[in-house]
Amino acid sequence: MTTSAKRDPYGYASLTGWRSYRLLRPGRGMYHDIKRRLPYYKSDIVDALTYRTAASIVRMHFVNLLPALAFILDMYRRTDAQFGVNEALFSSALAAMVFSILGAQPLTIVGITGLISLFNYTIYDIIKIYDASLYRPFLVWVGIWAAIFHWLFAIWNTSDYMRYVTDFSSQSFGMYVGIIYIIKGIEELVAEFTSYNSMQGFMSCMIAILYFGTIYSLERIGQSTLFKPWFRSILADYAYPIGTIFWVGFAHIPGPLKATNISFLPISPAFHPTIPRPWLVQFWTLPVKWVFVAVPIGFLVMLLFYYDHNISSITAQAKQFPLKKPGGFHWDFFLLGVTTFVSSILFIPFPNGLVPQAPVHTDSLTVRETRLKRFTSGDSEQVEKEVVATAVVEQRVSHFVMGLAIIGTMTGPLLKVLSTMPRSIFGGVFFVVGWGSIESNGILHKLIWLVREPRFIQPSDPLLTVRRSKIGLYVFWQAFGVLSCVAISQTIAAIGFPVLIIALIPLRWLCFPKWFTAKELNVLDALTADNEVVLASLGGKPMMPEVRNESEGEKMENGQASNGVRQRHSRSKA
Numbered sequence: 001m002t003t004s005a006k007r008d009p010y011g012y013a014s015l016t017g018w019r020s021y022r023l024l025r026p027g028r029g030m031y032h033d034i035k036r037r038l039p040y041y042k043s044d045i046v047d048a049l050t051y052r053t054a055a056s057i058v059r060m061h062f063v064n065l066l067p068a069l070a071f072i073l074d075m076y077r078r079t080d081a082q083f084g085v086n087e088a089l090f091s092s093a094l095a096a097m098v099f100s101i102l103g104a105q106p107l108t109i110v111g112i113t114g115l116i117s118l119f120n121y122t123i124y125d126i127i128k129i130y131d132a133s134l135y136r137p138f139l140v141w142v143g144i145w146a147a148i149f150h151w152l153f154a155i156w157n158t159s160d161y162m163r164y165v166t167d168f169s170s171q172s173f174g175m176y177v178g179i180i181y182i183i184k185g186i187e188e189l190v191a192e193f194t195s196y197n198s199m200q201g202f203m204s205c206m207i208a209i210l211y212f213g214t215i216y217s218l219e220r221i222g223q224s225t226l227f228k229p230w231f232r233s234i235l236a237d238y239a240y241p242i243g244t245i246f247w248v249g250f251a252h253i254p255g256p257l258k259a260t261n262i263s264f265l266p267i268s269p270a271f272h273p274t275i276p277r278p279w280l281v282q283f284w285t286l287p288v289k290w291v292f293v294a295v296p297i298g299f300l301v302m303l304l305f306y307y308d309h310n311i312s313s314i315t316a317q318a319k320q321f322p323l324k325k326p327g328g329f330h331w332d333f334f335l336l337g338v339t340t341f342v343s344s345i346l347f348i349p350f351p352n353g354l355v356p357q358a359p360v361h362t363d364s365l366t367v368r369e370t371r372l373k374r375f376t377s378g379d380s381e382q383v384e385k386e387v388v389a390t391a392v393v394e395q396r397v398s399h400f401v402m403g404l405a406i407i408g409t410m411t412g413p414l415l416k417v418l419s420t421m422p423r424s425i426f427g428g429v430f431f432v433v434g435w436g437s438i439e440s441n442g443i444l445h446k447l448i449w450l451v452r453e454p455r456f457i458q459p460s461d462p463l464l465t466v467r468r469s470k471i472g473l474y475v476f477w478q479a480f481g482v483l484s485c486v487a488i489s490q491t492i493a494a495i496g497f498p499v500l501i502i503a504l505i506p507l508r509w510l511c512f513p514k515w516f517t518a519k520e521l522n523v524l525d526a527l528t529a530d531n532e533v534v535l536a537s538l539g540g541k542p543m544m545p546e547v548r549n550e551s552e553g554e555k556m557e558n559g560q561a562s563n564g565v566r567q568r569h570s571r572s573k574a
Helices: 003-007 028-046 051-078 085-102 114-127 132-155 158-164 167-195 198-221 229-237 239-251 288-316 329-346 358-364 397-409 412-418 423-439 442-451 468-489 494-515 518-524 532-537 545-573
Strands: 366-377 380-392
Touching (some): 028 132, 028 329, 028 532, 051 167, 051 229, 051 239, 051 358, 051 397, 051 423, 085 329, 085 412, 114 132, 114 167, 114 288, 132 158, 132 288, 132 329, 158 288, 158 329, 167 198, 167 442, 167 468, 167 494, 198 239, 229 239, 288 358, 288 494, 358 366, 358 397, 397 412, 468 494, 494 518, 494 545, 518 545
Antiparallel strands (some): 366 380
């Protein structure tokens, strides 16, 4: 545990009476977040003077920009061009500047997610049933109500309840996000076939798949033993710019390739909305009844961001990263309300924490050492590679410069450069981001373990201590949660999926201790917030219900045993 975590006075376990209730101590979490992080502000700037910061800026610029453009293409197509490239850039730049300067945890990347894209076009599908002209002012009011709920939740210290999130729900959410992104990639390529001809469609599919293969291969090389460590690092750090530049150039090769006339990224004049309109939407013209209709939808947006953003922040500060500086969930959630409010009145997508990309920023700033373990096996000496994370460059400059770079991208010359990008590349971006979330997911790992031939399972594998039927039951409920969210996301009721995700948390805490033993859950599940620095901001580590039940059961057994001894002793005296 770090020194700051040990001395941190924020917590409720030692308090009694009304002071022990979080909702009755408004602003306490935000106060301690600011107090905890403010002393590190100067070092957040000074510590950035390293190569890792420069590499992180380039990598995160592409990792943030390309998915944002991919999601905005989805919104552009599904909302009749209400959102476009300029709105995406504006939203991403706003989030980057606010959170890099004012955020308690600047490592958490905030931008446009595929889930807010899903919300925006689902709301459009609902509103156009009545009157499509109401869409812009209605969405503004959705954002205003969402911002108000953000501020109330932050003031009431509700981010503390994220400490109850376990891998059961967070892995389900990660798998759901990955599947949705893969679906979006396929939809983007299908649109190339339906909007154009088959030649353009096949060309687009080829570019998207090969783009995915290029990025995936370069990043895998970074984890391999090929080439020298410095060269592997360069390939991994600059995988996105290398792959993007190559395949954009490929689409412009003169001859048969150029003649396919595939579609490219649509742009509008610099610093102007996609549809001719003022940036500030006249939301006060919306009929009053629609203002109140926006209230429950605003709450659902907040509910999505409550889970999505906080999980993003937790994964950016996961235990595998040796972080030293504290974070702050309550203050950052309050800031998210500010960016949601500003985004709403400007009618740009509401920015939020990026789940698949969240740990990538911290990972790009992690300093690693490659160590060789030598051991004797039989008559020969074996060498085993071990990569150890020794430090993280914890600073806010990379996030800030990335925001400045996005603002620069909004200028005319760079917008022209963006217009040379084939739309099919963004299908590949969906595949890269989606598969990254699926490949590393614990659900997939457990499914593979269940179908693996037993003789190839390591004897020390902890899953061997759990019955296969119990592993199957655990994965079944995760799959049920994932598939339920995916199913509802394909309907006009898609805006309700955050309720299903949040419902997985009480399911885990109330039902699983009845279906699994404490030993089984200790192997299958764990708290998602497992870093001491993170738990300090969330009020400390909670006791798992199965552990509490087991300890209470032991106390009852010990009490019954001692009563039995006393009864036998009294009978012997009689």
